[in-house]
Amino acid sequence: MAGSSSSIMDNLFQRTLDDLIKSMRLQLLNESTFISKSIEDIRREIKSTDPQTKSTALQKLTYLSAIHGVDMSWASFHVVEVMSSSLFSHKRIGYHAASISFHDSTPVLLLITNQLRKDLSSTNHFHASLALHCLSTIATLDLARDLTPDLFNLLSSSRVFIRNKAIAVVLRVFDKYPDAVRVCFKRLVENLESSDPQIVTAVIGVFCELSSKDPRPYLQLAPExxxxxxxxxxxxxxxxxxxxxxxxxxxxxxxxxxxxxxxxxxxxxxxxxxxxxxxxxxxxxxxxxxxxxxxxxxxxxxxxxxxxxxxxxxxxxxxxxxxxxxxxxxVLENKDAVVKSLDDEDSNIKIESLRLLMAMVSESNVVEISRVLLNYALKSDPEFCNEILGSILTTCGRNDYEIIVDFDWYVSLLGEMATIPHCQKDEEIENQLIDIGMRVKDARLQLVRVARDLLIDPALLGNVYLHKILSAAAWVAGEYVQLVRNPLELIDALVQPRTNLLPPSIRAVYINSVLKVLSFCLDCYLDQDEGTASSYCGNLAGGQSEMFHVKKHTEAPELVATTCEGSNYEQDEGFNPRNTTVESSDDLSDENDTDRAVTLLSMKNFTHESIVSLLNRIELIFSSLTANQDVEVLERARNIFAFVQMVKAEIIDNSGQNVDTVDKKYTQVSAVIKSIRDTFSMELGPVSISAQGRVAVPDGLVLKENLDDLKAICGDIELPSSSSFYTGGPQFGTASDTSSSNPLKNDESGPSNESTSLLEHRKRHGLYYLASDKSETVPNDYPPANDPKANSSTNDEADELAKLTEKSLLLKKRTNQVKPRPVVVKLDDEAAAPIPDKRPEPINDSLSGAIKDVLLGSEINLSVSRRNPLDKSSTKRKGKKKLGTDLPSEMKENLGDAEKPDLENPNPSSKNKERRRRGKEKIVEGEESDQRGKKKSSHRHGKHKTHQRANSPLNVVSQAPVIPDFLL
Amino acid sequence: MIRAVLVMNTQGKPRLAKFYEFLPVEKQQEIIRNVFAVLCSRPEHVSNFVDAESFFGPDARLVYKHFATLYFVFIFDGSENELAMLDLIQVFVETLDKCFRNVCELDVVFNYSKMHTILDEIIFGGQVLETSSTEVMKAVEEISKLEAASSAINLVPKSVSSWRSR
Structure with missing residues (x-):
């Protein structure tokens, strides 16, 4: 009594879906509270015994789920209840709810099979239609298997309304349960001949979808x-x-x-x-x-x-x-239209036209097209601008800059791109700058110029998207410092105050570059003290042209090659306000004007004063950085700081004495500088991603196994070495506090000794992939190593690496040198294993396999071929069967060998796998697979029979189902 | 095949969402948001195609049409023709127009189940089955009749029986 009255109350006062929508629209409260309130009501109403109340509640829930993303998985049982109502309006709500909320792992799916069967065979074709609709989105393997017979009946239904829906459902059923093909496929094909366009639309739609997965089986239907x-x-x-x-x-x-x-x-x-x-x-x-x-x-x-x-x-x-x-x-014929489309207001059209333009790019026109595109990029919105830059970069960088002839031009282009305001292709430009530096020797001069221009502009440091590019520029400038025209200016650029805007990782690159440039300057200074006297100062009085003349003589011979352009550049430089930045001139304030002129113009000929002031400046700047919070910055800054103090002590000590004594006194410090310089001037090359793979794996070393096993082999070596590297850190810190050079050296000798012994060990045991890899690939990323031994060991390893990569130079994909080696190894793995593609295949194959079977009329000929003793593979197989455990795979090979060479191979083999799997579930494995095998070979045979007229006898070993000519 | 049909207004409120493969509701809402973000950034009188790979997986394309305050969006794969999909949107909208006489957003808002009935007659499990709006209308009208009949039968006996059980 009470129950029924409450259900009446529910029914009378229940909000319908319309009410719900209306009140939601009027709702002044926020939407989510309203929804959660409604859900409360629904939860209560849906439990009602009254079917009307229940279905209305479900309808509301479905609405909220579809439109407002409310979870309705909790109501799945109620969905089943409503589905089973005999009233069409309720049933409809139930089926709709099921089709939007059920999925393969919904537990109640097991309960609906009978309901679906009942509705599929209902005389009311609208009920059947509902069931078909539902099946088309939620059919699982079980449902598909159990309902295939009912579906088969509907495929020849006299009502078009039902038949075309049944046809469309077949797609999902085949997908879930490939064996349904054996039952339904023939009727499906028959429907192709229907005169009703609606039926044909449905069938063709199904074949279109089927053929998108694997078109091969449907070649047979080509005549239709x-x-x-x-x-x-x-x-x-x-x-x-x-x-x-x-x-x-x-x-x-x-x-x-x-x-x-x-x-x-x-x-x-x-x-x-x-x-x-x-x-x-x-x-x-x-x-x-x-x-x-x-x-x-x-x-x-x-x-x-x-x-x-x-x-x-x-x-x-x-x-x-x-x-x-x-x-x-x-494309070339329609070039005009394509170029015109670049101006279109529609971004789709613009991007499509950009792609086409890039497709047209070749060696001969890359310069012009890039120029045009860059001008477009300047004008267009940020998104499209980056689209343009990205496609220029990928096109030009393709296959190791295949289409680039003039690298000087390309490098300048990269520099230009970097300064475009919207540019966000920092990573790509960074990679290419470094990559070109390593790969293309001749481009380095221009590269260094571009890098200098980027580094010297304080405004660029404010742009976050430029930081990576600046990092590349700093690396390039440091690495190829011998090509820099004015190292002192470069140092000023690298230590300018605005560099504190950089993230620490990039600042660390800057600092390392400072060390490279500094060691270069000192090295030059010492060289020139030993050899040529600094006679160039005398020429200062001469005119501009004369000075350039002198300069050319002093520069390395390769620099002479670029004459006109170079000198223009230099002239410009004099008038470029950015050249002498406010910040750097502050730093330079201790120098007088003439000094400055000397450093600027005599380039690589350093006076004693300039060196001293340089050292002072660096000391001043880096003393503040020794308190930096970032470890990388801190450590590198302290290294430089200590190094500068060491050098300065000797150079200033000697400053009072005359030139003759200077030579001898510098020897101690010059040895250190020389060794640093040697480390840095060693050439870095690109490393092939497969370089690691070319290191022969020594006997007895199993790389695939857990590394724990290695502890037994080299555990004793590993532990001390790693610990000594770690203790090196704090020692660097203490070293910076001391002003003399000796403690620093002592500290360094520890790790270096260790690393040489480690190296020896590696040479003996061939272990290349542990800690040493870091120093191997990225010597420049490491804190300065003053000890000559350490340097030589790095050199050795790098030499080996260079030998390894020699062959692959300029051929393989670029690798980022700044990154540690392990990344390279990872890439290798990825390239070697293209697994993901293969996974979905078995399902498709079992489907298309089944379809082929049906098309080839296997079932009819099955009995014939079973008795057929001529089947070579089956006799072989019987022999093998006795042999042992590996039977299925052996059999697979045999089948492959005997029956079809190449094209079809993947299908049957995976089909066999599938079968094997199924076979294992059953008890009689051997027999099962044997039988299947026979069946399969019989299909081949059957095909041969059916198309005997078209195929010559030779086609026993035909590659693909052949379409009889007469049919076409 | 067609992967999804969406109708949303120019404020990004979904009015109809039908996905032909199961997706969790959170994912559905995310897609709706992403689609709207793309659509509202596109100016008028530009092409009706959008690359949908970023939010609907590989090979997904999107066609949309803008009518008054509503966007009609079809998401589909390489087995469909882009222009045909555009026509199909037209068929869908024409059918709605016939059904509601000068269809407007409110009709779409208040006729959730009818919208689905119409759509289901055109697209079945992601495949296009019917492209003639008259045929669709015929079926929809029959279904509505059946529905009305069943609830009319339902209403009287149920209330009577409820009263009787007192």
Missing amino acids: FHRILVNSKNNWILIKVLKIFARLAPLEPRLGKKIVEPICDHIRRSGAKSLVFECVRTVITSLSDHESAVKLAVLKIRELLVDQDPNLRYLGLHALSVAAPKHLWA
Whole structure:
């Protein structure tokens, strides 16, 4: 009594879906509280015994789930209850709820099989339609298997309304339960011949989807499809048929000839743009060998390109870019339209046109096209600007700068890109700057110039997107410091106050570059003290041109090569306000004007004063950095600081004495400087991603196994070495406090000794992949090593590395030198194992395998071939079967060998795997697979029989199901 | 095949969302948000195609059409023709127009289940089954009749029986 009255109350006062929507629209409260309130109501109402209340509650819940993203998985049992109502309106709500909320792992799916079966066979075809709808989205393996017979009946239903839905459901059923093919496929094919366009639409749609996974089995049906292509007047059907042919044509060369004419007819005659476009696409993707058809298609594309409708313009460009790889002439013919599209207001069209432009790029026009594009980039919005920059970078960087001839130009272009305000392609530019530096020796001079221009501009330091590029520039400038025209200016740029805007990791690169440049300056200074006297100061009085003349003599011979451009550059520099920045001139304040002029103009000839002031400046700046919070910055700064103090002590001590004594007294410090310089001047090359793979794995070393095992081999060596590297850290810190050079040296000798012994050990045991890899690949990333021994060891290893990579130089993909080696190894692994593609295949294969079986009429011939003793593979197999455990795989090989060479191989083998799996579930494994094997071979046989007229006897070992010519 | 059909207004409120493969509701809402973000950034009178790979996986394309305050969005893969999808949106909207007489956003808001009935007659499990709006209308009308009949039968006996059980 009470229960029923409450249900009446519920029913009377229940909000319907309309009420819910209305009050939600009026709702002044926020939406989420309203929704959670409604859900409370629904939770109560849905438990009601009254079906009306229950279904209304479910309807509301479904609405909230679909529109507002409310979870409704908790209500799945109620969904089943509502589904089973006999009233159409309730049933509808239930089925709708099921189709949007059920998925493969919904537990209550087990409960609905009978309900679905009942509705599928219902006399009310709307009930059947509901069940079909539901099945099309939620069918699982179990449902598909259990309902296949019912579906089979509906496939020949007299009502088009039901039949076309049943046909469409077949797609999902085949996908979930490939064995359904054996039951339903024949009827599905029969429906292709239906005169009702609705039925044909459904069937063709199913075949279009099926063929997208694996088109091969449907070659058999080509004659049917061809008939439809020629006879059908329905554009929807024609489009789908074209899609199918686009997938079939590449598999069977003879097919192209048959379909090219009807397709061209459609292009010429049809007024439907969608059909024409589909024809064009089919021609350029799958019939690209048929020249006249391609010409016709390109003609149509040209029409699309100049159309008013942006959709057609876009699709025209899209079609062109599909055609580009094989028919570049088509793009070149329409060059004007493409370039014009770059100005279009539609970003789709712009991007498509950009892609086409990049497809046109070649050695000869890369300079012009890049220039044009860069101008566009300056004008366009940030997004498209980066799109342009990105595509220039990828196109130019493709295959190790394949299309770049003039690297000086390209490097300048990179510099220019970096300074475009919207540029966010920092990482790519960074990589290319470093990569070019390592790969292209001749570009280094220009590279260093570009780097200098970037580094010297204080404004650029404020732009976050430039930081990575600046890091590359700093690295380049430091690495190739011998090509820098004015090292002192470079140091000023590297230590300018605004560098504190940089993130620590990049600042660390800056600091390391300072060390490189500084050691270079000191090295030059010492050299010049030993050899040539600094006689250049005398020439200062001369005119500008004279000074340049002198300069050229002092520079390395390779620099002379760039004459005009170089001197122009230098002249500009004098007037460039950014050249002498406010900050750096503050730092330089201790120098007088003439001193400054000397350092600027005599370039690599350093006076004693300039060196001293340089050292003072660096000391001053780095003393503040020795309290930096970042470890990298801190450590490097302290190293430099200690180094400077060491050098300064000796140089200033000697300053009072005359030149003769200077030579001798510097020897101690000069040895240190020389060794640092040697380390840095060693050439770094790109490392092939497969370099690691070329190191032969020594006997007895199993790389795949857990590394723990290695402890037994080298545990005693490893531990001390790693610990000594770690203790090195704090010792560096203490070293910076002491002003003399000796403690620093002592500290360093520890790790270096250790590392040489480690190296020896490695040479003996060939262990290349542990801690030493770091120093091996990135000597420049390490804190300065003053000890000559340490340097030599690095050199040795690097030499080995260089030998390893010699062959791959300029051929392999770029690797980022700044990154530690392990990354390289990882890349290698990835390249070697393209696994992910293979996983989904078995399902498709079992499906297409099943379809092939059906198409080849296996079932009819099964009994015949079972008795057939001629089957070579089966006799072999019987022999093997006795041999042992490895039977299934052996059998697979045999089948592969005996029956088909290449193309079909993947299918049957994975089919066998599938079967093997199924076989294992059952008890009699051997027999099962044996039988299956026979069945399979019988399919082959059957096929041969059915198409005997078309195939010559030789085709016993045919590669693919062959289409009989007479049918086409 | 068609992966999803979305109808949303120009404020980004979803009015209809039908996904032809199961997606958790959170993911659905995320897609709706992403689609809207793309659509509202596009100016008028530009092409109706958007690359949907970023939010709907590989090979996904998107076609949309803007009617008054509503966006109609179809997401589909390489087995469909872009222009045909555009036509299909037209068919869908025409059918709505026939059904509601000058369809406006409010009709779409208040006729959740009818919208689905119409859509289900056009697209079945991601495949296009019917492209003629008259045929769709016929089926929809029949379904509505059946529904009305079943609830009319339902209403009287249920209330009577409820009263009787007192």
